[in-house]
Amino acid sequence: AQKITQTQPGMFVQEKEAVTLDCTYDTSDPSYGLFWYKQPSSGEMIFLIYQGSYDQQNATEGRYSLNFQKARKSANLVISASQLGDSAMYFCAMREVTASKLTFGTGTRLQVTL
Amino acid sequence: GAGVSQSPSNKVTEKGKDVELRCDPISGHTALYWYRQRLGQGLEFLIYFQGNSAPDKSGLPSDRFSAERTGESVSTLTIQRTQQEDSAVYLCASSFSGMSGDTQYFGPGTRLTVL
Numbered sequence: 760a761q762k763i764t765q766t767q768p769g770m771f772v773q774e775k776e777a778v779t780l781d782c783t784y785d786t787s788d789p790s791y792g793l794f795w796y797k798q799p800s801s802g803e804m805i806f807l808i809y810q811g812s813y814d815q816q817n818a819t820e821g822r823y824s825l826n827f828q829k830a831r832k833s834a835n836l837v838i839s840a841s842q843l844g845d846s847a848m849y850f851c852a853m854r855e856v857t858a859s860k861l862t863f864g865t866g867t868r869l870q871v872t873l
Numbered sequence: 874g875a876g877v878s879q880s881p882s883n884k885v886t887e888k889g890k891d892v893e894l895r896c897d898p899i900s901g902h903t904a905l906y907w908y909r910q911r912l913g914q915g916l917e918f919l920i921y922f923q924g925n926s927a928p929d930k931s932g933l934p935s936d937r938f939s940a941e942r943t944g945e946s947v948s949t950l951t952i953q954r955t956q957q958e959d960s961a962v963y964l965c966a967s968s969f970s971g972m973s974g975d976t977q978y979f980g981p982g983t984r985l986t987v988l
Binding site: 804 | 962978979
C-alpha cells in the first residue's frame with residue numbers, strides 16, 4: 760500500500776532564506792507520481808510541483824524545486840527565497856499508476872518570519 | 874478559465890439529517906475526485922469518477938455516503954443520516970484525464986459541521 764510520511768509538523772524560516780520540507784514515501788509500484796500542494800489558511804489546495812518516478816531530472820517551478828532521491832524514496836520540497844506569503848500548510852502526495860487516488864501525508868506547517 | 878467550484882462553502886446540519894454537496898469541475902476535465910479533510914489532518918480519498926467508467930468507491934467510509942456524476946460535468950456527494958464524525962471539509966478535484974501524472978486541481982471545499 761502506498762504511504763507518505765512528512766516528519767516535520769512545523770517549520771520556521773526567515774524571509775529570503777531557503778527551506779526544505781521533507782517527504783518520504785513507500786510504494787511497491789515502479790511507476791508513480793509525486794506532488795506537492797500548498798494549503799493557505801483559506802483552505803484551498805494549490806498545486807506546486809510534480810515529479811514522475813521515471814523523470815531523470817529534478818522538477819523545478821519558479822522558486823520551488825523537488826529534490827528527488829529515488830533510491831531513498833524521498834521527494835523533498837525546496838523553497839528558495841522564502842516570502843511571507845509562503846506561510847501555509849504543505850502536503851506531499853503520491854499517486855501510483857495503478858491507483859485512482861492521491862495519498863497525502865499529514866502536512867508541514869511553514870511559518871515565514873521577518 | 875474557471876477553476877473547480879463547490880457549493881455550499883459552509884453547511885451546518887443537525888445529526889441525522891441528509892446533506893448534499895455539489896462540485897463543478899474544470900470544463901473538459903474527464904476525471905473527478907472527492908476527498909475529505911478532518912481538522913488538522915491530510916486528505917482522505919473518497920471516490921473517483923473517470924468518464925463513463927464505473928466509479929472507484931473504495932474510499933467511501935460507509936453506505937451513508939454516495940456520489941453521482943452526470944457525464945463529465947457536475948458531481949454531487951450525498952451523506953445520509955449525518956453523524957458528528959462526518960464534520961470535515963469536503964474537497965473536490967478534477968484532472969484532464971485519469972492518468973497518474975495528471976495534476977488534480979482542487980476546489981475551495983465545503984466545510985460541513987454536524988451538530
